[in-house]
Amino acid sequence: MTLNILTLNFAQAISRLGEYLSYGFIRNALIVTVLVSVSAALLGVVLVLKRYSLLGDGLSHVAFGAAAIAATLGILDLEMITLPVTILAAVILLTLSGKKIMGDAAVAIISAGALAVGYTIMKVGGGEANLGGDVCTALFGSQEILASDTTDIVIIATITALLIVLTVIFRHKLFSLTLDERVARATGTKTGLYNLAIAVVTATVIVIGMKLAGALLISSLIIFPAMSAMRLCKSFKLSLLLSPIIAAIGALLGVLLSIILETPVGATVAAVDILIYVITHIIKGKS
Amino acid sequence: MSKTLIRVNSITLSYDGVNVIENLSFDICEGDYLCIIGENGSGKSTLLNAILGLKRPTLGKIELCGIKRREIGVLTQQNPVSKDFPALVCEVVESGCLNRAKNGLFINKSAKKTAFENMERLGVTSIARHPYRDLSGGQRQRVALARALSAAEKMLILDEPVTSLDAKTTYDIYSLIHDLNRRHKMTVVTVTHDIDAALKNGTKILRINKDSVFFGTVDEYLRLDEAKAYVDADHKQNGDDIPFGEGGFRYMGGAK
Ligand SMILES: Nc1ncnc2c1ncn2[C@@H]1O[C@H](COP(=O)(O)OP(=O)(O)OP(=O)(O)O)[C@@H](O)[C@H]1O
Ligand SMILES: [Mg+2]
Numbered sequence: 001m002t003l004n005i006l007t008l009n010f011a012q013a014i015s016r017l018g019e020y021l022s023y024g025f026i027r028n029a030l031i032v033t034v035l036v037s038v039s040a041a042l043l044g045v046v047l048v049l050k051r052y053s054l055l056g057d058g059l060s061h062v063a064f065g066a067a068a069i070a071a072t073l074g075i076l077d078l079e080m081i082t083l084p085v086t087i088l089a090a091v092i093l094l095t096l097s098g099k100k101i102m103g104d105a106a107v108a109i110i111s112a113g114a115l116a117v118g119y120t121i122m123k124v125g126g127g128e129a130n131l132g133g134d135v136c137t138a139l140f141g142s143q144e145i146l147a148s149d150t151t152d153i154v155i156i157a158t159i160t161a162l163l164i165v166l167t168v169i170f171r172h173k174l175f176s177l178t179l180d181e182r183v184a185r186a187t188g189t190k191t192g193l194y195n196l197a198i199a200v201v202t203a204t205v206i207v208i209g210m211k212l213a214g215a216l217l218i219s220s221l222i223i224f225p226a227m228s229a230m231r232l233c234k235s236f237k238l239s240l241l242l243s244p245i246i247a248a249i250g251a252l253l254g255v256l257l258s259i260i261l262e263t264p265v266g267a268t269v270a271a272v273d274i275l276i277y278v279i280t281h282i283i284k285g286k287s
Numbered sequence: 288m289s290k291t292l293i294r295v296n297s298i299t300l301s302y303d304g305v306n307v308i309e310n311l312s313f314d315i316c317e318g319d320y321l322c323i324i325g326e327n328g329s330g331k332s333t334l335l336n337a338i339l340g341l342k343r344p345t346l347g348k349i350e351l352c353g354i355k356r357r358e359i360g361v362l363t364q365q366n367p368v369s370k371d372f373p374a375l376v377c378e379v380v381e382s383g384c385l386n387r388a389k390n391g392l393f394i395n396k397s398a399k400k401t402a403f404e405n406m407e408r409l410g411v412t413s414i415a416r417h418p419y420r421d422l423s424g425g426q427r428q429r430v431a432l433a434r435a436l437s438a439a440e441k442m443l444i445l446d447e448p449v450t451s452l453d454a455k456t457t458y459d460i461y462s463l464i465h466d467l468n469r470r471h472k473m474t475v476v477t478v479t480h481d482i483d484a485a486l487k488n489g490t491k492i493l494r495i496n497k498d499s500v501f502f503g504t505v506d507e508y509l510r511l512d513e514a515k516a517y518v519d520a521d522h523k524q525n526g527d528d529i530p531f532g533e534g535g536f537r538y539m540g541g542a543k
Contacts, residue, residue: 049369049372051369172382172385172392172394173385173391175378176382176385179372179374179379180363180367180368182341182363182367183361183363185339185340185341186339186340186341186359186361186444187357187361188355188356188357188359188386189386189391230372231371234373234375234418235373235374235375235378235418236373236375236378238373239373
């Protein structure tokens with residue numbers, strides 16, 4: 001009996017899925033989610049190994065604050081504001097943590113500060129109508145991803161392709177830089193320049209990923225696939241390869257699940273990524 | 288007179304306004320085997336960091352004249368690699384060769400060969416495809432040394448290279464470095480607490496202590512009272528049989 005209902009529901013879900021997949025906008029959403037996840041996961045390996053996971057998190061809060069201000073000012077193209085502000089914050093945070101003046105405290109201060117300022121400004125100057133909804137969207141991502149058009153796809157695909165090419169070219173440098181930055185610097189690598197580049201890439205990925213997963217969830221797209229890959233792989237090269245693959249699988253599963261369960265896309269993808277991480281833990285055992 | 292590679296010009300090094308090293312000057316020349324000795328906390332690692340460009344002198348300056356940073360192989364005292372870093376032993380060693388490539392981006396055939404040779408030298412070829420994170424402290428040290436050797440085209444800068452190594456490996460590494468220095472003209476700068484090995488293998492000694500600094504050749508150092516005292520004490524110790532204490536390798540010291 002229960003089994004029957006289950007199979008029935010499952011059959012319904014599958015047919016609903018089939019129906020949805022025939023819609024162009026769903027396919028677009030799938031493509032965008034996979035691309036964003038792949039970019040985030042590639043970056044994730046470097047951020048996690050450089051112990052900058054917290055930085056990604058802090059920056060997403062900065063992006064939220066900037067978005068709130070931009071929205072309040074009535075600026076339509078939010079990225080025009082959020083991208084430069086987030087890049088600037090990334091550079092500032094990296095120079096601070098590089099000098100070990102404040103380290104993670106700096107990140108905490110800036111991220112909490114950005115959240116507070118962003119929310120206050122939204123409240124004070126913003127649309128009274130649907131504030132709760134707006135804040136929720138900015139923090140957890142929006143279904144806007146379902147409205148991605150070809151331009152969005154082209155932009156995100158370009159960024160992702162660029163990131164993949166850069167990662168392949170600089171993979172050995174990234175290895176030295178993450179293995180031991182001091183030795184890399186002592187032997188002539190321009191670590192400051194690389195850190196700057198990493199900061200800019202991080203800010204970019206966060207800004208393009210914000211629409212999907214919001215300020216609070218984008219860092220799980222960055223961190224979890226990388227952590228899963230690093231747990232499964234013994235080598236750096238394989239981790240760098242597996243992380244985006246895991247992310248793509250998580251994105252596909254996440255989008256499909258969100259359609260079946262009618263849940264928010266970003267949160268579902270994040271949840272699947274976390275689930276995959278838990279599974280890698282179980283496979284590899286605790287150590 | 289051989290070419291000066293690094294000129295340390297009356298530098299003062301300090302942390303938070305407290306001087307660790309004051310007004311120190313010396314030159315590192317091509318072919319030197321410079322041993323830096325001194326008590327714990329006397330500032331040896333700090334000095335190396337300054338030479339490596341990782342610590343800015345409060346006063347004075349350090350000039351690299353005949354050498355580029357990318358020709359130096361480095362082994363630092365603390366090994367900062369985290370417990371979950373995914374890296375194979377061969378990846379770690381090969382990354383040392385990166386600076387030999389023209390653009391510093393790709394590891395070519397000859398770099399791979401250099402890496403392999405150094406893994407052989409340090410006896411880590413059998414674990415080449417093992418994860419670095421699972422190695423013991425001594426194994427890690429060997430791998431880190433293999434990496435430093437792979438990077439060193441003209442100069443090796445080592446901070447206590449034989450810590451946590453077993454007796455045979457210690458001996459092998461001393462011979463190896465000695466050989467590189469004497470036969471391949473590799474300039475070596477090393478911090479060590481093993482004064483016996485320093486006197487045996489080194490060509491120059493830099494001794495830093497709170498109140499006095501000595502810089503000169505090994506022969507000059509041996510004429511100092513402190514060296515005599517040390518050598519005497521050493522002889523007494525030698526009478527007792529302490530098989531493998533600190534400096535217990537005097538008789539195997541440098542491979543001549
Ligand atoms: N990052 C730091 N901040 C503040 N003080 C430091 C720092 N690093 C070292 N010091 C201080 O500088 C002095 C010299 O330290 P250093 O590590 O250079 O000694 P060392 O000669 O290498 O000692 P060891 O033989 O134990 O390796 C010590 O008194 C130490 O407390
Ligand atoms: Mg030291």
